[in-house]
Amino acid sequence: MPEASRPLRVLVYSDNPRTREQVQLALGKRVHPDLPELTYVEVATGPMVIAEMDKGGFDLAILDGEATPVGGLGIAKQLKDELDDCPPLLVLTGRADDAWLAKWSRAEAAVPHPIDPIRLGEAVVSLLRAPVQ
Template sequence: MAVPSRGPSGPPLRILVYSDNPRIREQVRLALGKRIHPELPELTYLDVATGPMVVRHMDAGGIDLAILDGEATPVGGMGIAKQLKDELADCPPVLVLTGRPDDAWLARWSRAEAAVPHPIDPIRLGDAVAALLRTAA
């Protein structure tokens, strides 16, 4: 069986976006849009509002990148990132949205591959996501 191509015309990449705040999830989707880079396929999004649902969807597979809000409550994205990296044998890349730039060390502790601070800067987020997706491909 042939493996589908991940080039520009391949199947869409699935991005899990976690935050308890629907405005943060919307900001992420709007910042990234449908196509982040000409070499990558279109993006589709799975919005998740609770920590247990993040774990459930990640366990099920089919996610190419997880973007987790480190400021979410009651379960923060950094704790979830650490749990996913500890428990999933083939965990996709994780990007954590931190409360401030100085919190990048916490994102590294959580084993996230990237961190972008709030407020969401579309260029900074887009560059980080494109780099993670191109590396994963």
């Protein structure tokens, strides 16, 4: 579980600004009373995801699997392959039946579009409470 004294940093990737906004509105500043506040870093391109993640310091990354031209599923796989200290990854899939793609990408969780705030919040809380591997 992350340190309780510092805000949790969440990277939110989508080429669609509305999707990034929906994620942040769904989660808010504090996703659960037992967890610290969330701070967000919004990213709109695949190369910027890699650059930001290479800097480190994130507690979670939420990646839009429907983003173009670089989808979040491929980025998730790349991050898991390349980063020794990769934070938990959650991918937003096009539909619930695409959850198998999230498994392929090695993301720890998947939530389908359209974004359901309750489902997203539960998945994020679960990931942020998970013990560090």
